[in-house]
Amino acid sequence: MLDLVADDTLANQIKEICGENVKKCYQCGKCTASCPLAFAMDVKPNQVMRMAQIGLRDVLSSSTIWICASCASCTARCPLEIRISYVMDALREIALKENIPPKEPRIPLFHKIFCRWVGWLGKLYELGFIMEYKLRSGQWFNDILMGIKMFINGKLNPFPTTSPNSEVVRQLMEKTSQR
Amino acid sequence: MKVAYFPGCSLHSTGIEFDISVREVCKAVGIELEEIEGWICCGATSAHATNHLLSLAMPAYSLALAERMDVEDVVAPCAACFNRLKHTAVLCQDKATFEKVRELLPIPWENRLRIRNLLDLFVGMLEEIKPKITKPLSDLKLASYYGCLLLRPPHICQFDDPENPTTMDELLRACGAQVVDWTHKTECCGANLTIPRSDLVVELTYRILKSAKTAGADAIVTACPFCHLNLDARQADVHRVKGEIFNIPILYFTQVLGLALGIPAKKLGLRRHLVDPFLIPTLRRR
Ligand code: SF4
Numbered sequence: 264m265l266d267l268v269a270d271d272t273l274a275n276q277i278k279e280i281c282g283e284n285v286k287k288c289y290q291c292g293k294c295t296a297s298c299p300l301a302f303a304m305d306v307k308p309n310q311v312m313r314m315a316q317i318g319l320r321d322v323l324s325s326s327t328i329w330i331c332a333s334c335a336s337c338t339a340r341c342p343l344e345i346r347i348s349y350v351m352d353a354l355r356e357i358a359l360k361e362n363i364p365p366k367e368p369r370i371p372l373f374h375k376i377f378c379r380w381v382g383w384l385g386k387l388y389e390l391g392f393i394m395e396y397k398l399r400s401g402q403w404f405n406d407i408l409m410g411i412k413m414f415i416n417g418k419l420n421p422f423p424t425t426s427p428n429s430e431v432v433r434q435l436m437e438k439t440s441q442r
Numbered sequence: 443m444k445v446a447y448f449p450g451c452s453l454h455s456t457g458i459e460f461d462i463s464v465r466e467v468c469k470a471v472g473i474e475l476e477e478i479e480g481w482i483c484c485g486a487t488s489a490h491a492t493n494h495l496l497s498l499a500m501p502a503y504s505l506a507l508a509e510r511m512d513v514e515d516v517v518a519p520c521a522a523c524f525n526r527l528k529h530t531a532v533l534c535q536d537k538a539t540f541e542k543v544r545e546l547l548p549i550p551w552e553n554r555l556r557i558r559n560l561l562d563l564f565v566g567m568l569e570e571i572k573p574k575i576t577k578p579l580s581d582l583k584l585a586s587y588y589g590c591l592l593l594r595p596p597h598i599c600q601f602d603d604p605e606n607p608t609t610m611d612e613l614l615r616a617c618g619a620q621v622v623d624w625t626h627k628t629e630c631c632g633a634n635l636t637i638p639r640s641d642l643v644v645e646l647t648y649r650i651l652k653s654a655k656t657a658g659a660d661a662i663v664t665a666c667p668f669c670h671l672n673l674d675a676r677q678a679d680v681h682r683v684k685g686e687i688f689n690i691p692i693l694y695f696t697q698v699l700g701l702a703l704g705i706p707a708k709k710l711g712l713r714r715h716l717v718d719p720f721l722i723p724t725l726r727r728r
Pocket residue numbers: 287288289290291292293294295308309312340341342343344345347
């Protein structure tokens with residue numbers, strides 16, 4: 264017989280990270296209707312909510328959790344005031360912790376390299392960060408023309424700006440990743 | 443009026459003309475900006491997308507540094523930084539969250555400063571600014587573009603109406619410009635997906651540019667370096683992919699205000715945009 268008992272583990276993990284209760288969702292679909300990126304997602308935001316409610320962990324390998332741009336249109340409009348964008352954040356955090364292979368690997372790679380550069384310098388050195396991302400993602404050639412134009416217009420600072428407190432950033436990263 | 447200034451990382455690089463124009467305009471209207479010494483990156487999307495607690499702790503450290511200064515307000519012109527700083531300040535009103543974050547910081551923090559964005563500050567002092575507007579931009583039609591991070595989520599930003607904001611419209615009208623009615627003033631540009639998934643950003647920016655053009659705007663005005671990058675620098679890609687040429691200049695609201703205050707265009711960083719603002723005849727004379 265098909266086991267239809269919902270598993271609360273995922274819903275509880277989400278609540279633990281961001282405080283949101285996915286069980287409140289009654290599937291009105293307003294989040295999906297508001298989402299500017301729903302057209303590119305494999306699981307739509309309201310479906311993400313349902314999967315999280317009943318504990319379908321496949322949601323952690325959806326493209327959706329990475330494609331979501333955190334615009335919070337969903338959050339602004341949910342009639343039950345569920346902060347769906349925070350749920351998306353929590354799902355990403357869980358997926359990373361559990362080493363779930365991401366369907367959109369370049370997006371978490373982007374976040375990882377971003378955080379590493381900020382950890383080094385305390386501030387983001389955009390040019391260095393972008394160059395490393397381009398090298399490691401294999402997207403080396405797109406945007407070269409745009410980059411050159413921006414460089415000529417003085418919009419890509421060739422020199423890193425640093426904070427004297429970069430050590431603090433590393434400590435914060437260290438302490439928060441242990442939890 | 444003296445405020446603590448949190449420029450954020452973008453304003454040293456891709457958003458440099460925002461920083462330049464912010465400093466010029468604040469000087470002109472009598473806001474003294476004192477940069478927070480030793481500030482660190484707010485963590486942006488990459489911190490909150492991967493580690494919730496870190497995304498609160500990073501802004502909290504810079505806010506703690508600002509508490510050592512003689513100020514009540516922290517100003518972050520970048521909409522993304524504003525959003526992250528305000529997230530920290532608001533979510534840490536919850537005692538348990540506050541304690542968790544405070545424990546992580548190496549210096550004391552009380553969470554007592556107000557986080558402001560510049561639009562809010564300017565509109566609050568509009569009556570003082572109006573008499574200083576000596577060069578109104580009367581033949582300019584502008585689309586005010588708020589994007590996401592100034593407005594949403596509303597329980598954090600607590601700024602204007604999230605569905606139909608009017609603060610920037612009010613400022614632009616005070617600058618003498620006409621403000622068009624358009625459909626995409628609060629739509630998302632795709633933000634940092636511009637690097638890993640530029641195809642999606644091209645789609646979203648296309649819709650925004652198209653709406654502004656249909657409404658008859660000469661330029662789009664923004665308050666966010668992400669939005670600026672996507673709408674300005676991606677116009678060439680929009681042309682390549684969609685076959686439509688827009689050539690709509692994207693301006694920061696501080697540049698528009700600066701021009702209206704009579705500050706010369708070259709002091710406001712207008713030449714740094716990829717889509718040339720001097721395509722608009724009115725601006726060529728500035
Ligand atoms: S808007 Fe809220 S209640 Fe409606 S489907 Fe989305 S999460 Fe559920």
